[in-house]
Amino acid sequence: MSSHLKKLRVKIRENQLDALLVSNATNRRYLSGFTGSAGFLFITQSDAVLATDFRYVEQAGIQSPDFRIARIGGGFAGWFPELVNTLGARQIGFESDDLTLASYRQLVKAARKLPPKSRPSLVSTQGMIESVRAVKDVDEIRLIEKAADLADAAEEYAVTSLRPGMTEKQLAWELEKFLKEKGSEGLPFDIIVASGPNSALPHAQPSDRVIESGEPVVIDLGTRTQGYTSDITRTICLGKPSAELVRISRIVQQAQDAAFAGISSGISGGEADRLARKVIEEANYGEAFGHGLGHGVGIDTHEQPRLGQNSSDILAEGMVFTIEPGIYLPVWGGVRIEDMVLLEKEGPRIITRASKLKLREGS
Amino acid sequence: MSSHLKKLRVKIRENQLDALLVSNATNRRYLSGFTGSAGFLFITQSDAVLATDFRYVEQAGIQSPDFRIARIGGGFAGWFPELVNTLGARQIGFESDDLTLASYRQLVKAARKLPPKSRPSLVSTQGMIESVRAVKDVDEIRLIEKAADLADAAEEYAVTSLRPGMTEKQLAWELEKFLKEKGSEGLPFDIIVASGPNSALPHAQPSDRVIESGEPVVIDLGTRTQGYTSDITRTICLGKPSAELVRISRIVQQAQDAAFAGISSGISGGEADRLARKVIEEANYGEAFGHGLGHGVGIDTHEQPRLGQNSSDILAEGMVFTIEPGIYLPVWGGVRIEDMVLLEKEGPRIITRASKLKLREGS
Numbered sequence: 078m079s080s081h082l083k084k085l086r087v088k089i090r091e092n093q094l095d096a097l098l099v100s101n102a103t104n105r106r107y108l109s110g111f112t113g114s115a116g117f118l119f120i121t122q123s124d125a126v127l128a129t130d131f132r133y134v135e136q137a138g139i140q141s142p143d144f145r146i147a148r149i150g151g152g153f154a155g156w157f158p159e160l161v162n163t164l165g166a167r168q169i170g171f172e173s174d175d176l177t178l179a180s181y182r183q184l185v186k187a188a189r190k191l192p193p194k195s196r197p198s199l200v201s202t203q204g205m206i207e208s209v210r211a212v213k214d215v216d217e218i219r220l221i222e223k224a225a226d227l228a229d230a231a232e233e234y235a236v237t238s239l240r241p242g243m244t245e246k247q248l249a250w251e252l253e254k255f256l257k258e259k260g261s262e263g264l265p266f267d268i269i270v271a272s273g274p275n276s277a278l279p280h281a282q283p284s285d286r287v288i289e290s291g292e293p294v295v296i297d298l299g300t301r302t303q304g305y306t307s308d309i310t311r312t313i314c315l316g317k318p319s320a321e322l323v324r325i326s327r328i329v330q331q332a333q334d335a336a337f338a339g340i341s342s343g344i345s346g347g348e349a350d351r352l353a354r355k356v357i358e359e360a361n362y363g364e365a366f367g368h369g370l371g372h373g374v375g376i377d378t379h380e381q382p383r384l385g386q387n388s389s390d391i392l393a394e395g396m397v398f399t400i401e402p403g404i405y406l407p408v409w410g411g412v413r414i415e416d417m418v419l420l421e422k423e424g425p426r427i428i429t430r431a432s433k434l435k436l437r438e439g440s
Numbered sequence: 441m442s443s444h445l446k447k448l449r450v451k452i453r454e455n456q457l458d459a460l461l462v463s464n465a466t467n468r469r470y471l472s473g474f475t476g477s478a479g480f481l482f483i484t485q486s487d488a489v490l491a492t493d494f495r496y497v498e499q500a501g502i503q504s505p506d507f508r509i510a511r512i513g514g515g516f517a518g519w520f521p522e523l524v525n526t527l528g529a530r531q532i533g534f535e536s537d538d539l540t541l542a543s544y545r546q547l548v549k550a551a552r553k554l555p556p557k558s559r560p561s562l563v564s565t566q567g568m569i570e571s572v573r574a575v576k577d578v579d580e581i582r583l584i585e586k587a588a589d590l591a592d593a594a595e596e597y598a599v600t601s602l603r604p605g606m607t608e609k610q611l612a613w614e615l616e617k618f619l620k621e622k623g624s625e626g627l628p629f630d631i632i633v634a635s636g637p638n639s640a641l642p643h644a645q646p647s648d649r650v651i652e653s654g655e656p657v658v659i660d661l662g663t664r665t666q667g668y669t670s671d672i673t674r675t676i677c678l679g680k681p682s683a684e685l686v687r688i689s690r691i692v693q694q695a696q697d698a699a700f701a702g703i704s705s706g707i708s709g710g711e712a713d714r715l716a717r718k719v720i721e722e723a724n725y726g727e728a729f730g731h732g733l734g735h736g737v738g739i740d741t742h743e744q745p746r747l748g749q750n751s752s753d754i755l756a757e758g759m760v761f762t763i764e765p766g767i768y769l770p771v772w773g774g775v776r777i778e779d780m781v782l783l784e785k786e787g788p789r790i791i792t793r794a795s796k797l798k799l800r801e802g803s
Contacts, residue, residue: 131730132642132643173540173541173542173545174540174541174542174543175540176540176541177536177537177538177539177540177541178536178537178539178540178541178544178564179536179537179564179566180537181541182536201541201542203542250620250621253620254617257613257616258613263630267626279495280495367494
């Protein structure tokens with residue numbers, strides 16, 4: 078965590094701030110290791126304070142050795158002015174995309190308790206920590222790889238568990254049990270098992286529909302390891318895949334391969350999306366690829382960078398993100414193939430390894 | 441849902457608003473039935489609009505028949521001014537305890553797109569819908585009772601499943617499987633299984649500690665049925681409870697009984713808390729009851745009213761809340777007994793029915 082703090086302090090300086098008040102729960106965990114549900118960080122160049130209530134003081138002391146723990150109660154008024162005064166911070170950033178208006182007003186009121194000459198300016202920031210989080214260090218990559226390995230194992234397990242007569246819900250529950258018994262810390266998102274026509278909806282929920290042979294079965298799942306998540310999708314099949322399923326799967330795979338081959342450090346999320354979308358458009362399914370190409374994965378399963386048609390996020394070495402083209406055809410169904418990659422100097426290295434539907438001619 | 445909307449419209453009128461913009465996810469679901477992860481409601485006396493993006497338009501149409509569905513993209517600027525203009529709303533409330541400062545600023549900017557004479561006033565509101573939600577109607581009570589029945593069954597199952605050598609994590613996982621296989625829609629919160637010294641922490645997480653005989657085992661769990669949740673705690677025991685466990689349990693039960701007997705419509709959450717706390721204080725364990733007496737239960741497992749030392753929430757007929765006194769003794773452990781009640785004319789009716797530790801003399 079101390080390396081995360083170090084990277085953030087550079088950002089704080091670049092933004093000409095004396096301090097940053099952190100309210101977002103994921104950012105709090107990323108910087109401090111603290112997993113409690115309530116608390117604020119207050120970070121300057123020389124100090125780092127974790128302010129939380131009586132429920133979490135003991136836990137915070139154990140989880141966040143780089144932080145001084147301040148026990149707080151009530152609103153900002155009870156601790157913010159004193160802390161600002163002690164640390165002499167004047168330009169204080171806060172997360173305006175996290176703090177509610179009501180909390181912000183309390184914060185302003187608390188700041189006004191200070192005498193005019195020591196009263197700070199509250200500076201709105203957005204995405205400052207999120208951009209630091211987007212580039213992973215070796216420890217984070219190790220945890221993400223571990224989370225990806227378990228997700229791979231679950232996708233393999235899905236292939237062996239899928240039996241005639243099984244419903245989407247039954248298969249989803251088998252997969253959930255598998256993941257939790259193998260040690261996933263909860264599930265970062267509900268498992269998607271979508272078969273036949275249901276697979277035409279990218280965010281379908283498992284239903285009581287019985288899975289039939291030959292049709293697409295989209296299985297999208299993730300796991301969590303020491304806070305870090307994984308996210309993978311396979312489109313599998315009970316029995317022999319229909320000719321249509323093989324044909325559509327091939328196009329989606331070609332689109333994904335084009336992204337694997339073309340993505341490199343320095344291009345934008347929009348350019349990355351274009352690489353895959355072009356393949357799908359050329360196969361005349363452009364309209365059927367209704368979502369972006371991918372998203373960063375870390376403590377949050379959806380974080381920076383965003384790979385999509387209008388994304389100006391610049392891809393950089395050390396980023397971990399999904400590449401997940403799909404084709405969704407109402408009534409018939411859909412195919413999505415999602416892998417996680419780590420962007421290295423040489424290009425994207427694929428982290429997820431679960432088998433894919435066999436797509437060779439004649440298979 | 442239409443009865444919820446009707447109740448809210450009375451509130452909107454009382455607050456001299458022409459419209460309310462709803463951003464909070466639970467409030468959105470409560471009023472519209474819509475379960476998607478993104479969208480806003482815009483409610484006037486004569487109209488109700490659910491604005492959501494392309495991912496959810498179809499689902500919204502099915503789940504929210506009382507609402508007109510508006511497909512939106514981007515920020516407020518794309519739809520808010522036009523809607524305000526069409527409906528002629530001037531005083532528009534918004535949820536300042538939910539909207540982030542960044543979103544609020546976007547909203548203000550969007551409102552400024554209108555010509556001065558049709559530009560609305562944005563009025564900060566807090567807890568308006570939450571206070572409506574606190575009083576349940578018959579349909580909601582039926583769902584909560586169903587959710588409570590399943591939670592009861594899980595507590596009974598815990599007693600029969602608890603075997604020598606079992607760890608807290610193992611028991612928690614058995615209970616999770618039981619709940620999900622019996623149809624709970626996910627779990628509203630992580631199951632707590634806390635044994636021996638661990639039970640001294642009200643929010644302990646299940647650990648690898650092996651549960652020993654005679655000691656307290658606090659089991660706190662809940663379920664979800666068509667959106668509505670339940671929340672129950674039992675303190676059970678492997679084998680014969682120690683004399684100390686029986687003694688402490690009796691005090692906690694007496695405290696809970698005092699609350700059952702004394703709570704009535706019209707008293708405050710603070711007065712309710714006092715009824716139970718007095719019993720625990722008189723037994724000289726006042727310091728060991730470190731949390732409030734209870735909380736409302738509905739779509740959120742923690743909602744209004746709050747029953748605690750400084751709560752001025754007034755209890756009213758139709759409210760559903762927990763009564764959960766506890767005594768927590770560092771090193772030794774803790775006992776918490778939590779039941780859900782529906783406040784009726786005659787007083788609280790207990791909804792949860794799972795067995796409790798036998799506390800008769802000589803047992």
